[in-house]
Amino acid sequence: MNASSADHDLVVLVHSGGQKAARGQHEIETQRALAGQLAALIGVPFGGDIDEARRHAHRYLIPDDTLLLDDARRMGVTREDDLFGGVVPYPFVATKVVAHGLPPGARAKPAGWPDELGDRIGHLVLPGYSVFARDDAHAAAALLWRDGAVRLKRPSGIGGSGQAVIADANQLDAQLDDIGDDALRTEGIVLERDLRDIATYSVGWLCIRAHEASYYGVQHLTRNNHGHDVYGGSDLVVVRGGFDALERLEMPDDARMSIRLARTFDAAIRDTFPDFFASRRNYDVACGTDDQGDHVCGVLEQSWRLGGASGAELGALQAFADDPALAVVRASTVEIYGDDADVPADACISYRGVDPHSGPITKFYTVERSD
Incomplete structure (x- = not known):
């Protein structure tokens, strides 16, 4: 074009x-x-x-x-x-901590923190709190432990890194000692309800000049060269246009719920921070089972930057640009660790090589029509 x-x-x-x-x-x-x-x-x-x-x-x-x-x-x-x-x-707006309010009586918060946002988005996210002090962390964890397991998340972890399930105050203190009081004060952490049998949906919108698309999909994990489970890619259903066009598709109930939660969360962020803007908006939404056996869905975090699904996003936009009649595509990103990556003939490779830290890794995306 x-x-x-x-x-x-x-x-x-x-x-x-x-x-x-x-x-x-x-x-x-x-x-x-x-x-x-x-x-x-x-x-x-x-x-x-x-x-x-x-x-x-x-x-x-x-x-x-x-x-x-x-x-x-x-x-x-x-x-x-x-x-x-x-x-x-503000820095905290770009991290996981913006997705939760503070615990009752919290003593610490960063400059620019909007107390009203937590009340507005509380029903859109999993039960949890953001904290910026050790005492507040213990108070928040004590409230959450009443109803089940608690997951601690560092604010800028990517692809599931920087997380741990904590069962008691000793485990919490060990995590806080590792983080350090200075980092806790400046960056904060999230304490959140831990779920079982979890599926993580991705809901996104992007607009690159005249090219607009939105999507929903699911993420999957893979094993990296160090034996850890990490982000392994996303499978997306992408439509030409915005969220209204996306919601006209037939889809699973949890996917539809995830889109509605993400849209409402996005609107709350835009209303709370008038200076915020983004051309790429991606929201991770978890659907799983809590310790009471209830099915729960909630926004986990946002991504307003180049992300793991961006190859699929750009591939879908190029497909729409190449065929003005095309309205829906299926687009996937895949990340494979090791030397024997099997890459489809029609894939577009974003990276293939040996990273000094991660070892051999191959990243690619594919796009196909959705009939």
Whole structure:
């Protein structure tokens, strides 16, 4: 697709240095590969890494993490059409802690914390609290233990990392000692109801210039080269257009519930933080069984940045651009660790190599029509 006359000097650039880049070289190279595909989608050049000393009349930025408002402005990002990702006014808004309120009588909270948000979204998320002090953590855990197991989550863990199920105060203290009081005070943690037989749905919306799509899907795990269960990919049903178009599809009841929870959560965030904006919005929603045997669904976290499903997202948008009559596709991302990855002939590879930290890994995505 050709760029419009207004975009004749537009260039796509990447900015690395966030949580994903810290995970390994494969994240940086994946980001660059997807940036090149996004540039091709909108018909403009890919210019590599951003150099703030070099002036571009128009640039479209792909950061590897959600941007803070001041940093975004410094890099010329002032609206959704300027980036693939999101911009937030405070650091905590980009992490898991924004999905829960504080426990009753909490002593600590970060600057900009909106006390009213927890009440507004409490019915959209799993029972839980965000805490920023050791005493508050113990108070929150004690309340949650009354009804079952409790999961502790560090605020910026990706793909299930940085989590532990805690059964008593000693286990909680051990986790808090490992985190450290300084990190607890500045970043916080989440204490949340732990579920069994869990399915994690992904609900998302993205708009890259004139290209808009929304989707629902499920995530799956894989075993990495160190023997740990980690994110292994997503299987998505993607529609041309926004959430209204998505909800017109036939789908499982839990998928429909997940979309409604994610949409309401998204609206609450936008109302609470007027400076927030994002062109890529992804919400993880858990559906599972609690210790009372009840079926429970709730938003786990948000992702307003390049994510594990972004290859499938961009592949779907390219399919829609190539065929104006196409309305629905199935798109999947896959991450395989080890040397013997079996890649389908029609797959688009985002990364294949040996990462210094993660070892051999292959990432690819596929897109097919949904009839």
